[in-house]
Amino acid sequence: MPGPEPCDLLVRGDVVLTMTDGLPEIADGAVAVTDGRIVAVGASNDLAARFDPADELVGGIVMPGLVNTHGHAGMTLYRGLGDDMPLERWLHEFVWPAEQRFTTPENVALGTRLAIAEMLASGTTTFTDMYFFQATVGEVAAEAGIRALLGQAVIGFPVPGCPDIETSFRKADELAATYRDHPLIDVSMALHAVYTLSPDQLRAGAEHAARLGVPLQIHVSETTTEVANCRETHGMSPPELLAETGVLRAGTICAHGVHMTESDIALLRETGAGVSLNPESNMKLGSGIPDVAGLLASGIGLGLGTDGAASNNDLDLWDSVRLAALLPKGTGMDPEAVPAAEAVRLATRGGAELLGLGDEIGTLEPGKRADLCVIDTDAAHLTPAYHPTSLLAYAVHGSDVVHTVVDGRPVYRDRRHLTLDLPATRAAVNKLARDIASA
């Protein structure tokens, strides 16, 4: 019998939730990792005998890292700045004025670093950004060791760093060139919305993204106002206008999708576009409640997002998991709608597939990149443990995450950050927030 094979990392848990088909749960399971990839998943005893790991992590539930499919990381700077007001007023009176003044590359780096700290600490291993200064965001993400889908915001009026749309396109070109073969960073183009871009601009953005070979992100049918205005101005619903202008296509990530008709949803299905569900932000802004059960039944691709911290007000994707499981039961008065395991799937494998990363992440199986998190179940609120997915959907919060591994590298370990200086980041944010508050 040959001696044990070396491996970089062995992650053991009371249960390993692979999220592969049929949702197998391996009691006393383990995941072996080498060169950033999963090389084996199985019983802990078997893997311990087979491998000689250079490093080891242990915990309660080992599962794929969470994939946050929509957000504006830099906006952590504005967390709670303007609460409890309508989207349009919130954007015009609080967010956009603050952004015009404070959105510099330095501040975006700071807010993004804070966002990444919060996401890694709650088990998120991939985030999706739609914001300004994405080259900076890419640098901060790579340094922190989190996987990111960048999205240079494309908006039809001057925004921080981009006096015009052509500049945003050029920045997208630069991003695509910079991150072509990066192990952690992927690039998309983030068209803002039908109410901030003309049909010609939408068409130009879609064509540019196609030339670059990158996916599109766009806010879609978030509010009734957006839908009504789009119908009035263009005689079409937002998805219809987006189909018409070529934005709606395979791989397009439609954020929100709160107010879509059956024919809108059919358009998404036909084109291969999917939806990032952000129920907490939708409720907070009074936009409505997305029809999670209906969208699931439609068969389109779905993932979960937090949206920015300014409208959530946190980046704990577990809240979205819980809401994805609970809201359809409440609104549809159907306790069997969106079972626990389905909500957990949305936050992991569903999100990975929505972002076009389903071949690389989203499940724990040999050959995939090792993006995972470990839940500490040694807590009153996670006792007893009849079904892991039940705990995950209905009782776990971000603070229960004890280790987070991205691309095989432990970046958050024993509830401590290994790749960023949280106290220094918090101090700098608090200093800046005093200026923002008094502006």
Add this chain to the structure above:
Amino acid sequence: MPGPEPCDLLVRGDVVLTMTDGLPEIADGAVAVTDGRIVAVGASNDLAARFDPADELVGGIVMPGLVNTHGHAGMTLYRGLGDDMPLERWLHEFVWPAEQRFTTPENVALGTRLAIAEMLASGTTTFTDMYFFQATVGEVAAEAGIRALLGQAVIGFPVPGCPDIETSFRKADELAATYRDHPLIDVSMALHAVYTLSPDQLRAGAEHAARLGVPLQIHVSETTTEVANCRETHGMSPPELLAETGVLRAGTICAHGVHMTESDIALLRETGAGVSLNPESNMKLGSGIPDVAGLLASGIGLGLGTDGAASNNDLDLWDSVRLAALLPKGTGMDPEAVPAAEAVRLATRGGAELLGLGDEIGTLEPGKRADLCVIDTDAAHLTPAYHPTSLLAYAVHGSDVVHTVVDGRPVYRDRRHLTLDLPATRAAVNKLARDIASA
């Protein structure tokens, strides 16, 4: 100038949220406590000069402890045992069979101890119980140092410990006698629901509670099935039947109230009954979504609850705070519905008033019992801090609580339990859960 006065405890925070009228927030504030009562609230410097405290606690936000107005503490044993099924099936196939077999005084003590550990660790200083073996629950609560409103369950069929209703009445008598002047434990009578008690039994329960001088708890209009059956059987809505039988009166705590008409709500207002809102349980069981904004506008007394861990699946009242703030915004598409501070008020002062304890707890002001919790804001997800109530409603989870004080006694300190042995409790629960799962 006289020397400083002695006091038992000084609790200092970056901000003290008193929850008194006008919601004053004291930056760099403190609360001084002696003999279990608050003796002063003010600027930290002033109180530090005035008092010589025997003990001190420090943190970010100091606020009244949370008041959980509805639950079944012993049911933590069944957390996640049967998820994602209708209330009636859940009760008949899972909960009631398990309870018939496993609900002994010892097991209720165990489940209650686990529940209390979870509640104290998340800042809850008062809980409301509706369950069996309440003498045991009272002992466990007193030992753990948490405030409790006991509620001996009264149900029209044999239940653990009570072969008939008369036995439950006698147990209520004993509880009232035992806890007449207890500093932490109060007593109520917990009539189960209109579908488990006949009108005569409801009337007898109401009369018995009146004789004892204790408030009533009852599940009211939780599901459409309950309402439809009540109308069919009695020709009245549940609140109408309860008014008719004398159950609906000043101090009665109606749990749920998801499906009430305007005239039902008017009946509650006229009689002085209030509602315990349990939105997470209502959604999970597919019962619906309570109309938090409408009930608030009606002016009836309101508090928040978690319900039992079997239908939530945790006892973190912060989830209820967040849902109370978010759900009305989502369902009513009104971002101004139930502002953050109002949701926090419901969980503290609102709950205290609903339980008839508004003179003793619910705010931080001199003369009140010192029930409070302290939030550690030194975390990524609570940075920056523009408005404390915004953080509390939209970003805080139970795990952010660092200290909990009940009746002037620190019972949870630096995130450690001082009054109960959590590892031993968890081990015993996990052992029992293996029997429950294989039954």
